[in-house]
Amino acid sequence: MLSVVPSPVVVRAPSKVNLHLSVGDQRADGYHELTTVFQALSLSDEVSVVPAKALRVSVRGENASSVPTDERNLVWKAAVLLADAVGREPLVDITIDKGIPVAGGMAGGSTDAAATLVALNALWELDLSREELTDLAAQLGSDVPFVLHGGTAVGTGRGEKLLPVLSRNTFHWVLALAKGGLQTPAVFRELDELREKGSPPRIGEPEELMHALASGDATALAPLLGNDLQAAAVSLLPQLRRTLRAGVTAGALAGIVSGSGPTCAFLCADSDTAVAVGAELSGAGVCRTVRVASGPVPGARVVTSESIGFS
Numbered sequence: 001m002l003s004v005v006p007s008p009v010v011v012r013a014p015s016k017v018n019l020h021l022s023v024g025d026q027r028a029d030g031y032h033e034l035t036t037v038f039q040a041l042s043l044s045d046e047v048s049v050v051p052a053k054a055l056r057v058s059v060r061g062e063n064a065s066s067v068p069t070d071e072r073n074l075v076w077k078a079a080v081l082l083a084d085a086v087g088r089e090p091l092v093d094i095t096i097d098k099g100i101p102v103a104g105g106m107a108g109g110s111t112d113a114a115a116t117l118v119a120l121n122a123l124w125e126l127d128l129s130r131e132e133l134t135d136l137a138a139q140l141g142s143d144v145p146f147v148l149h150g151g152t153a154v155g156t157g158r159g160e161k162l163l164p165v166l167s168r169n170t171f172h173w174v175l176a177l178a179k180g181g182l183q184t185p186a187v188f189r190e191l192d193e194l195r196e197k198g199s200p201p202r203i204g205e206p207e208e209l210m211h212a213l214a215s216g217d218a219t220a221l222a223p224l225l226g227n228d229l230q231a232a233a234v235s236l237l238p239q240l241r242r243t244l245r246a247g248v249t250a251g252a253l254a255g256i257v258s259g260s261g262p263t264c265a266f267l268c269a270d271s272d273t274a275v276a277v278g279a280e281l282s283g284a285g286v287c288r289t290v291r292v293a294s295g296p297v298p299g300a301r302v303v304t305s306e307s308i309g310f311s
């Protein structure tokens with residue numbers, strides 16, 4: 001008798017950069033109140049799911065060996081959470097193809113979790129709405145709802161309450177990946193300590209930045225990019241200061257630490273400039289490697305298995 005091998009459901013999910021990340025006080029639950037403007041970037045991961053006899057996770061791609069494949073992996077948590085919510089067993093084989101730097105401040109783990117929710121919703125024919133998936137996403141991490149959603153959005157609360165933002169045009173980015181990683185909780189802790197000792201600058205409200213996004217003008221947007229976590233990331237990894245300077249010297253309009261770092265994101269005037277800045281940065285010895293990306297792009301979505309590939 002012929003046995004039919006089920007074809008995988010493949011979901012592509014984006015990385016993110018925080019164009020604006022203003023960090024408020026720590027709440028009683030340990031999280032910080034945020035106002036952030038997210039943009040989803042074309043640098044992406046792919047997650048494939050197939051039915052299996054038990055839950056199994058495997059990871060391929062750059063730095064795959066540093067990613068856990070057990071219940072610590074966010075995709076494992078996502079599969080268990082969704083299965084529990086709909087009253088079934090998480091009997092799936094999940095493969096993650098990493099294109100997003102691990103522990104880079106670009107929501108790599110979060111995007112895999114969002115992708116898993118979308119993939120299993122399709123594989124198990126659950127027909128859950130985007131709102132239902134967003135509620136589950138928020139239980140998995142502060143960045144997970146945004147990478148499910150994609151585009152450009154403002155996030156409040158701990159980053160999980162989203163409103164879409166009008167953004168015209170495509171913006172071009174160079175990402176400088178650092179040699180080490182920074183753990184998100186440690187960076188928030190460092191900011192609290194810096195604030196106890198002194199008063200590092202605060203970036204304030206994002207109104208002007210929203211206008212620049214609506215106008216689609218990269219030159220207007222560049223000076224408005226800001227991240228309250230940058231001082232903390234640079235304090236933990238002082239070499240980031242050199243990386244940030246090198247990108248601007250190479251011709252970027254502006255550079256910021258992405259999220260909790262250590263990836264630095266450089267906004268460029270157009271795609272040709274991004275390629276030139278990327279080439280110059282990779283020769284300057286200020287980072288491990290560089291990637292060119294653009295945004296905004298859509299959130300986690302099913303793609304055909306033939307179209308696997310990273311941008």
Ligand SMILES: C[C@](O)(CO)[C@H](O)COP(=O)(O)OP(=O)(O)OC[C@H]1O[C@@H](n2ccc(N)nc2=O)[C@H](O)[C@@H]1O
Pocket residue numbers: 018021030031032033034036105107110140141142143144157158159184185186188259260
């Ligand atoms: C830095 C950002 O990437 C900006 O978008 C996010 O705030 C972090 O999002 P994430 O990785 O999904 O973070 P979570 O998994 O929710 O939280 C990880 C840890 O980061 C710290 N954390 C995160 C979000 C937040 N608003 N306040 C925090 O203090 C907490 O120590 C928390 O335990």
Ligand SMILES: Nc1ncnc2c1ncn2[C@@H]1O[C@H](COP(=O)(O)OP(=O)(O)OP(=O)(O)O)[C@@H](O)[C@H]1O
Pocket residue numbers: 066067068072073074075096101102103104105106107108109110112113143182184259260261
């Ligand atoms: N699917 C996953 N991909 C990458 N890391 C994962 C994953 N699941 C769990 N992790 C763990 O989470 C840690 C942070 O990884 P991740 O790549 O999500 O960081 P990040 O991009 O800085 O996250 P964020 O921007 O959301 O704060 C890693 O060191 C790894 O141990």
